[in-house]
Amino acid sequence: MFFRLLRQSFLAGRRRKVLAVVTVSLAAALITTLFDLSVDVGDKMAREMKSYGSNIHVVPKSEVVHAGVDGVGYNPLSGRDFLDEKSLVDIKEIFWRNNITGIAPFLKTTATIGPRGAVPVIGTYFNHPLPLPDDENYRTGVTLINGYWNVTGRWPRDDASDEALAGIAVAEERGLSVGSRVTLQGTAGAATVVITGILSTGTDEDGAIVAPLAIVQTITGLAGKVQSVEVAALTVPENELSRKAGRDKEALTPMEYDLWYCTAYVSTIAHQIEEAVVNVSARPVWQVASGQGVVIGKIQFLMLVVTIAAFLSAAVGVSSLMNTTITERAKEIGLMKALGAADWEIFLLFLSEATVIGLIGGLVGSAVGSGLSQLVGLTVFGSVVAIPWIGLPVVIVTAVFIALAGSIVPCRAIARLLPVEVLYGRH
Amino acid sequence: MIFYLVSMIHAFLPEVFLFGLLLSQRDAPPKDRRFRLDVGAILTGFAGAYLLQRIALWSHATTHMGVVLPAVATGLCLLLGSALALPAPSRQTAVRVLTRPALFLLSIQAMADFLARTTDRTMTSTAVVNTELILNIGMMAGGTGVLLAVFFLCRHAAGRIGEHAVWLAWLALLSAMILWGTQVALGLLQLGSLDATGARLTFVAKLTQLAPFAPYGQLLLIALLVGLSYAKHPRLSAASEAIRTADLRKQRSRLLIERRWRTTLAVLTGVLLATMLYNDLYASLPPRLSPAIEIKPDATDRIQIKVDDVRDGKLHRYAYISGDGHRVRFFLINRYDPAHAQIGVVYDACKLCGDQGYVQHGNEIICVACNVRIFVPSIGKAGGCNPIPLPHEATNEVITIATAELEKGARYFTETVEVEVAVADPVTGAALVNLTAAFKYDYRGRMFYFENQNSYDSFKDNPEKYATKSE
Known part of the structure; x- marks a missing residue:
């Protein structure tokens, strides 16, 4: 019975219903767009924080001295202090050595190539032997720890004194291709290298020449020195236990304490590296969190405000449409009351109608909004946005709330209607 | 959630x-x-x-x-x-x-x-x-x-x-x-x-x-x-x-x-x-271990496992019942690709976390106790949360494990099954069942069982004498 009533009432005054649906779906589309963008980045960040592998950035202690000038990081000691290449072995000597899957040292400088000024040059290990006490044949380098480094051509050999990669941006700018010969003129020497491949990483390396560490040490005169070390490790993300331990170690039961002590948390490994190598600072690196995450984190509040504004304006729109409906159908309501319907039963009819409007509006809005978010994603981040499935239920629920919020005030008029007045026509 | x-x-x-x-x-x-x-x-x-x-x-x-x-x-x-x-x-x-x-x-x-x-x-x-x-x-x-x-x-x-x-x-x-x-x-x-x-x-x-x-x-x-x-x-x-x-x-x-x-x-x-x-x-349940294959030593007191059986990169779990009734689990896994088999042979236990064991999810080997992911090429090396290495001999075709080594590993495991202990009461020589023996004593990582207080005391007073005799 109720559903028959609902269907008939919904089909009455169709034009106004369509208008209400459009109002709700416009707001829903706007909310979907903002929501999809935010959740896409949020999910990526959460995945990164919860992943079982992380990169730890090791630099000399003096590098992390912070001296901000007008929000721009300024450190007078930056680039003056170095680590010993020999100490790389120490990193593989810590208690959690088996969880360290790879190490790559870096030495950055600039060198002039040809007449058009300097380019950054990065020295590193590609797949370099690093004999360890318990494994003579251990090899490590960027090929093992940076899966996203993409090379067209071939990787240089670490022991070659005349091979290097050119970042894709530098290659375009300087017209380099596989097989080109360039001379890198550094502060303390020069080296002529053959480009064996073009490197694309999506980060700083795209704008640099990447060469074996030995070559860069030669042209800078920093034999046996490196500037920073990237360590890839299998770690356990911070969890319930580590937070409990962080709060109060006394509160741990002996079993929990043992477990906490023997778990390879990122913080534990970073701490052990700091202990094993003299005068360094080791910190986990979060790629997404320090990139897109910063952008979204800053504008999240703005998004909330826009969402609330969309919510309110759509609710007001629905409200005026609902008002008209109730005035128009006053006689019908009077008749229902005269037949013995309770107020709440009539409320239920109109609120259910609003719910249906919200559902349809939410569905349409989600579809339109998903398309819009792709457009924004392409223009702002330069990549398509993965549409999070959670967006659909959230937006539909929001849309239903919009419709209900808009209906509550008009519905109060129902209680005031007197059957005798409206049916007699003196309304 | x-x-x-x-x-x-x-x-x-x-x-x-x-x-x-x-x-x-x-x-x-x-x-x-x-x-x-x-x-x-x-x-x-x-x-x-x-x-x-x-x-x-x-x-x-x-x-x-x-x-x-x-x-x-x-x-x-x-x-x-x-x-x-x-x-x-x-x-x-x-x-x-x-x-x-x-x-x-x-x-x-x-x-x-x-x-x-x-x-x-x-x-x-x-x-x-x-x-x-x-x-x-x-x-x-x-x-x-x-x-x-x-x-x-x-x-x-x-x-x-x-x-x-x-x-x-x-x-x-x-x-x-x-x-x-x-x-x-x-x-x-x-x-x-x-x-x-x-x-x-x-x-x-x-x-x-x-x-x-x-x-x-x-x-x-x-x-x-x-x-x-x-x-x-x-x-x-x-x-x-x-x-x-x-x-x-x-x-x-x-x-x-x-x-x-x-x-x-x-x-x-x-x-x-x-x-x-x-x-x-x-x-809310912890991950379950895959079932272990019960394995018995051959006539020469050795366990032999063909490399081809464990070449596929999966975790192959085995169990051996030690003389004193401990269920000693160990597993074999290929550390590299199937073409270049390098088999890690380890106990299914960690020196730090105990014998809760390791499970394989996709390509990852995970310690059940502490959720640490184990770097597969490092399996077989001691240290960290790595499984305890099990000494063995390896050729290109077959892995050979001596039961004497597995007996030593019994101390890492707590799970026991009822067996008539291989080594009877070292003092009186009576045959015993491990779970019902009146007394037991851990001496140098090996568990000895006794039928009564007397033999227990005499063993404790002079373990050297009986332990060597019973071997």
Whole structure:
């Protein structure tokens, strides 16, 4: 019975219903767009924080001295202090050595190539032997720890004194291709290298020449020195236990304490590296969190405000449409009351109608909004946005709330209607 | 994400059910201002619990709080129980007087319980809105809705079963008192205010083991309520056929609505039960080890495993029953690609975390105890959370493990099966069964069994002599 009533009432005054649906779906589309963008980045960040592998950035202690000038990081000691290449072995000597899957040292400088000024040059290990006490044949380098480094051509050999990669941006700018010969003129020497491949990483390396560490040490005169070390490790993300331990170690039961002590948390490994190598600072690196995450984190509040504004304006729109409906159908309501319907039963009819409007509006809005978010994603981040499935239920629920919020005030008029007045026509 | 819902059920279901029953016994129906005051008492209680918890964390007094709050709640239950024992008119008045203080205090207890369960969890790993955060919040919103509905439905149903509601309320109070009383006793033992005697410890420990099942007990009581309200449900009598049709229709409609209330309560009880079962039987369980192949040594006391059998990169688990009945698990895994087999041969135990073992998820090998991912090429090396290496001989075709090595590994494992021990009583030479032997003694990592006190003592006095003799 109720559903028959609902269907008939919904089909009455169709034009106004369509208008209400459009109002709700416009707001829903706007909310979907903002929501999809935010959740896409949020999910990526959460995945990164919860992943079982992380990169730890090791630099000399003096590098992390912070001296901000007008929000721009300024450190007078930056680039003056170095680590010993020999100490790389120490990193593989810590208690959690088996969880360290790879190490790559870096030495950055600039060198002039040809007449058009300097380019950054990065020295590193590609797949370099690093004999360890318990494994003579251990090899490590960027090929093992940076899966996203993409090379067209071939990787240089670490022991070659005349091979290097050119970042894709530098290659375009300087017209380099596989097989080109360039001379890198550094502060303390020069080296002529053959480009064996073009490197694309999506980060700083795209704008640099990447060469074996030995070559860069030669042209800078920093034999046996490196500037920073990237360590890839299998770690356990911070969890319930580590937070409990962080709060109060006394509160741990002996079993929990043992477990906490023997778990390879990122913080534990970073701490052990700091202990094993003299005068360094080791910190986990979060790629997404320090990139897109910063952008979204800053504008999240703005998004909330826009969402609330969309919510309110759509609710007001629905409200005026609902008002008209109730005035128009006053006689019908009077008749229902005269037949013995309770107020709440009539409320239920109109609120259910609003719910249906919200559902349809939410569905349409989600579809339109998903398309819009792709457009924004392409223009702002330069990549398509993965549409999070959670967006659909959230937006539909929001849309239903919009419709209900808009209906509550008009519905109060129902209680005031007197059957005798409206049916007699003196309304 | 289901964790939050389950924590809510654990913390709030006792209060919800109790007040559903109690408020049906209050003399005036809650309307307008009364109802607002009730809600005010609950919300103030929640805020109070949050404040108390902050203070307790800050002053390291969580154990104290875990004693005081349940103690107050238990006392309140006693008071409410005796109020319910009063005869009809004064009972209603007593319940009315007690309702609001009880709502306030039990809300503190329930919220404090919920906060204590969830302090070490975070709803999200990042401040940017993400799926996990929304799911967790959604679960809590859903849980709030379901529990509120259960409250109203229980109150309605309890109002339809007359005096039986009092019995049910007593049962609810009793179950809540056992739950909270145990917390008080445990807290007092921890604080040392109560001397920890063996009997007390056993008693409290047994009751504590019941705590995870408390929600099931409450759900059972709710089911009882549904059953009672069904039994007490008025039916259209034969005489009613005679009355006017308009009245009959009204009566029918009333009965229909009653039936809907009841069905809804039954469905919600089912939902809560399903949630609890899903969590307890599936979601909160640790990963299971893949089955181990039982393996027996050949005539030369060696175990030989073909490399081709374990080349595929999967974790191949084996079990060997040692002389003293320990089930020694070990596994073989190819550390590199199938073309270049380099087999890691290790015990299924870690020096740090014990013998909970390792599981394989996709390409990852995970330590069950501490959830650390093991770098597969490093399996076979000692250190960190790596599995303990098992000395063996390897050729390109076959891996050979001496049983003597596996016997040494028996000390890493706790799981025992009943066997007639290979080494009998080293003093008397009698054959023994490991699980029933009267005495045992761990000497240099090997377990010796004795048939009586005499042989045990003589071994302890001069282990060197017998241990070497028995080999």
